[in-house]
Amino acid sequence: MFSSKLHTLVFNVNQTGKTLRLTATLDGKTHTYTVPERQKVCARLKIIYRLLNPWSSLLGTIHEFYARVRRTTGRPGIHALLTEVGRVLYAPVDAWIERASGIEFVVAEERLAFLFDALYYRGKPLFLHKQVSYSLHAHSDDPLDVSRKWKGLLISHESSDPERAALAVKDLFPGSFYYDDHDVHPEDLRDIVEVDFVLISGHGGPAKGIELENMPIRPETLVHMAPKLVYLDSCRLGLHRGFLERLHQTGTRYYLAPILNNESGESSTKTIQRFFTALSDGETPSNALFIARKTLYEHYSAQGDDFRLAMVRAFPFRIYRLN
CATH class of the missing domain: 3.40.50.1460 (Rossmann fold)
Structure with missing residues (x-):
C-alpha cells in the first residue's frame, strides 16, 4: 500500500499532456481534482527547478548561480511562482494538509524534478510545515526498527x-x-x-x-x-x-x-x-x-x-x- 498511517496525506500525481490530475487521500477519504493546461503548472514547475538549482557545487560557483538568476528576464519572481503554483495545487485540500501529520507524493519517473514540497503553503514552503516523502511504488507502512546497533x-x-x-x-x-x-x-x-x-x-x-x-x-x-x-x-x-x-x-x-x-x-x-x-x-x-x-x-x-x-x-x- 501507499502510506496511510499517522494521518499521512497522499497525493497521487498524474499528467496527461500539460494537464495535472491529483488524487488526494487522507484517513480513507479521497478527493480528485484537475489542474487545467491554462494554469501552465507543468511549465512553471520546470521554471522553479531551474531557478532553485545552482549549476554545480556552491563552492566557487555561487556568483555564477546568481548571475544566471539575474539574467532570467521576463519570468515571475521565485516567491510569486511558489505562491501561485502552491495555491493552485493545495487550495482544494487546504484543510487536509493542515490536519495531516505528513505528506507523500506518488509520482512517475518523468516528474521527479517537480519540487512539490518547495511550493508555498500558507506563506512558506511545504517542507517547513510537514514531513514530506516521495514514492514511485506501493510500499510497506511497517516501522523501520533503527537502533545504535545498526551497522x-x-x-x-x-x-x-x-x-x-x-x-x-x-x-x-x-x-x-x-x-x-x-x-x-x-x-x-x-x-x-x-x-x-x-x-x-x-x-x-x-x-x-x-x-x-x-x-x-x-x-x-x-x-x-x-x-x-x-x-x-x-x-x-x-x-x-x-x-x-x-x-x-x-x-x-x-x-x-x-x-x-x-x-x-x-x-x-x-x-x-x-x-x-x-x-x-x-x-x-x-x-x-x-x-x-x-x-x-x-x-x-x-x-x-x-x-x-x-x-x-x-x-x-x-x-x-x-x-
Whole structure:
C-alpha cells in the first residue's frame, strides 16, 4: 500500500499532456481534482527547478548561480511562482494538509524534478510545515526498527565531505565500516555481506553515479549488501532512475539523495549530522529529514542568507519510500 498511517496525506500525481490530475487521500477519504493546461503548472514547475538549482557545487560557483538568476528576464519572481503554483495545487485540500501529520507524493519517473514540497503553503514552503516523502511504488507502512546497533557502510570523499560528517555517523553507529575515498577498493565492498544502511559522500551526478578514486558507485554496487536505507550525498542523485529502480528491486526501504546540486561540506555536513542524529534518537527517516531541513532553513535564514541561498542549502535532499 501507499502510506496511510499517522494521518499521512497522499497525493497521487498524474499528467496527461500539460494537464495535472491529483488524487488526494487522507484517513480513507479521497478527493480528485484537475489542474487545467491554462494554469501552465507543468511549465512553471520546470521554471522553479531551474531557478532553485545552482549549476554545480556552491563552492566557487555561487556568483555564477546568481548571475544566471539575474539574467532570467521576463519570468515571475521565485516567491510569486511558489505562491501561485502552491495555491493552485493545495487550495482544494487546504484543510487536509493542515490536519495531516505528513505528506507523500506518488509520482512517475518523468516528474521527479517537480519540487512539490518547495511550493508555498500558507506563506512558506511545504517542507517547513510537514514531513514530506516521495514514492514511485506501493510500499510497506511497517516501522523501520533503527537502533545504535545498526551497522552501516560509510564512505567519505575529502572534498565532498571535508568536515568528515561520515565519521560523526560512525560515532552514532559504532559497528559501521568506515572508509576514506582513497582507501576503498572494489574487493573491500565485495567482502561486506550485509549492512543496515549506506552513507556515501562523493562527487557524481544523475548520469553516472558517484566516482570514487579507485572505483565507481553504481546502482548494482550496493545490491549484495541489502541495505534498508541508502543515503547518497552527491549532486542530483535523487533524480537517478537507476538507483531508484535497483534499490527498489533490492528491497531497500528508504533512499535519500539531493534532487538539486548541493554544497560540498557545510550544509551537506549539517544535513548528514542532523538526519542521522535524529534517526539514532528514534525518529522515522521521513521525520528525521524534516527536522534536518527545517532547522537548517531556520539556521541559514537567521545568519542572513537570502531565500534562494537558504533554500539551496536546506532543501536539496529528498527521501523516497521504496518498499
